[in-house]
Amino acid sequence: MSERRFDELVAFYVNGTLGAEDRAWFDSYLKAHPEAASEIDWYRSLQRRIHDNAPAVPATIGLAKAMTLIRGDQPTFAERFMAMFGFLQMRPALALAGLAVIAVQGGVILQMYNASENDANEVRALKASVAKEGPMLKINFAPDAKEADIRHLLMSVNGRLAGGPGQLGDYFVVVPAGKEAAVADKLKSNPIVQAVALAPGLPPRE
Amino acid sequence: MDNDRVSKLLERIGRQDETAFRELYKAFSRKVFAYVLNMVNDHGRAEEILVDTMYEVWRAPARFRGDSQFGTWLIGIARNKALMAYRSRRPDELHDDLDDIAETAPADTPDGFAELAAKQRSHGVKACMGKLSDEHRECMHLVFFEGMSLAEVAAVQGCPENTVKTRLFHARQKIKNCLKLMVERDGELPVGAAS
Numbered sequence: 001m002s003e004r005r006f007d008e009l010v011a012f013y014v015n016g017t018l019g020a021e022d023r024a025w026f027d028s029y030l031k032a033h034p035e036a037a038s039e040i041d042w043y044r045s046l047q048r049r050i051h052d053n054a055p056a057v058p059a060t061i062g063l064a065k066a067m068t069l070i071r072g073d074q075p076t077f078a079e080r081f082m083a084m085f086g087f088l089q090m091r092p093a094l095a096l097a098g099l100a101v102i103a104v105q106g107g108v109i110l111q112m113y114n115a116s117e118n119d120a121n122e123v124r125a126l127k128a129s130v131a132k133e134g135p136m137l138k139i140n141f142a143p144d145a146k147e148a149d150i151r152h153l154l155m156s157v158n159g160r161l162a163g164g165p166g167q168l169g170d171y172f173v174v175v176p177a178g179k180e181a182a183v184a185d186k187l188k189s190n191p192i193v194q195a196v197a198l199a200p201g202l203p204p205r206e
Numbered sequence: 207m208d209n210d211r212v213s214k215l216l217e218r219i220g221r222q223d224e225t226a227f228r229e230l231y232k233a234f235s236r237k238v239f240a241y242v243l244n245m246v247n248d249h250g251r252a253e254e255i256l257v258d259t260m261y262e263v264w265r266a267p268a269r270f271r272g273d274s275q276f277g278t279w280l281i282g283i284a285r286n287k288a289l290m291a292y293r294s295r296r297p298d299e300l301h302d303d304l305d306d307i308a309e310t311a312p313a314d315t316p317d318g319f320a321e322l323a324a325k326q327r328s329h330g331v332k333a334c335m336g337k338l339s340d341e342h343r344e345c346m347h348l349v350f351f352e353g354m355s356l357a358e359v360a361a362v363q364g365c366p367e368n369t370v371k372t373r374l375f376h377a378r379q380k381i382k383n384c385l386k387l388m389v390e391r392d393g394e395l396p397v398g399a400a401s
Contacts, residue, residue, distance in 0.1 A: 007375055008375070011349045011350070011374055011378065012349070012356055014350075015349055015350060015354075016353065017353065017355035017356070042382075043350075043378075046350065046381070047351075049332075050335070050346070050347070050350045051350075051351060052328040053328050053329075053331060053332045054236070054240050054351065055236075055239060055240055055249075057235075057236060059231075059232040059235050061235055061236070061253060061256065062235065062253045062254075062260075063231055063235070065253075065257045066227075066260050066264075067228075069257065069261050069264075070224070070227065070264045
C-alpha cells in the first residue's frame with residue numbers, strides 16, 4: 001500500500017507540488033526506506049534532462065506573425081458598418097447595397113430640386129407655364145381673399161395664372177390681347193382685388 | 207509572471223494595447239512552444255500553434271477568469287489546437303509505443319537507478335520521450351517540465367486524477383526501461399549526443 005502511494009506521489013514530490021500532508025508522508029517514507037533515495041535521484045536527473053531538451057528559441061518566436069495577425073484584425077469598413085447598423089441584421093453586402101440605393105435616391109432628389117429652382121419663380125407648386133402670348137397683369141388680392149374666389153374671378157376674365165403669388169402677394173395673370181384694360185377695370189371693381197397694373201413680364205426670381 | 211500582472215496586461219489587451227500583448231507574449235511563448243513542440247514534434251507547426259494560441263488571447267482576453275495559473279490556462283488552449291493538428295497528421299508520423307520494451311525490461315534496483323542517473327543523456331531522454339504515446343509524453347512534460355500539480359495535469363488533460371496517476375506510472379516505467387536498454391546497448395550514448 002505504502003509502496004503504491006510512493007509511486008503515485010514520487011513525480012510530484014520531485015517537481016515540488018505535493019501538499020503539506022503528502023509531503024510529510026513522503027519524507028517519513030524516505031526515512032524508513034533509504035534505498036528509495038536512488039530512485040528520487042534518478043527522477044531529478046530525468047527532470048534536468050527534460051529541461052535540457054527544451055527548445056532553444058527566443059521569446060519572440062512567432063511574435064512577428066502574431067503582430068501581423070492582430071493588425072490584420074483591425075475592424076474593416078464592413079465590420080464598422082455592421083457595428084453601426086448591425087440591428088438591421090443584414091449581411092455587409094446587402095447593407096452596402098442599401099447604402100448605395102440611399103445615395104442614388106439622394107442624388108435624384110437633389111437633381112430634381114436644382115431643376116425646380118431653374119423654374120421661373122415662386123409659384124412652383126402651381127407649375128405655372130410661362131405665358132408668352134398676351135399682355136400680363138399684376139394683381140394684388142385682399143389678404144382675406146379665398147383661393148376659390150380668386151380662381152373664379154380669373155376664370156371670369158379668361159385670365160391664366162402665369163406666376164405668383166410672390167413675397168408681396170403679387171399674382172401675374174395673362175389676359176386676352178387687346179382686352180387688358182377692360183379686364184383690369186373688371187378686376188378693380190371686385191372687392192377682393194386691391195390693385196391691378198400692367199406688367200411687362202414676370203419679375204426676376206427672388 | 208504572476209496572475210495579478212497577467213490580469214493587468216489582459217485588461218490592456220482588451221483595449222487593443224499591442225505593447226501589453228508583446229509583454230505577455232514574450233513571457234509565455236517559450237513555455238507554450240516547448241509544450242506544443244513536445245506534442246506535435248514539428249518546429250514549424252509548433253510555431254503556428256503558438257501564434258494561434260496567443261491570437262486567441264488577443265481576441266478574447268476576458269476569457270481568462272483567473273481560476274487557474276495563466277500558463278496552465280494557456281496550455282489548455284494550445285493543447286486543443288495541437289490535438290486538432292494531431293488529428294490531421296499522417297499515420298506514418300505517429301509515435302511508436304513502448305509496450306514491448308516495458309514488458310522486457312529488467313527489474314528496478316537501487317544500483318540500476320544510480321547507474322541510469324549517471325549515464326543517461328539528454329538526447330537519450332529525448333529519444334525515449336519521443337517513443338512514448340502522446341498522452342504519456344504529454345503527462346511527463348506537464349509534470350517534469352511545466353512542474354504542474356496532479357490537479358493541474360488532470361485539468362489540462364481533461365481526465366480524473368487517478369487516470370493521470372496511471373498514465374504517469376506507465377510513462378515512467380516505459381521511459382526508464384527505454385533508457386536502460388539504451389545504456390545497456392551502448393554503454394554510454396555517443397559522445398556527440400552527450401550533454
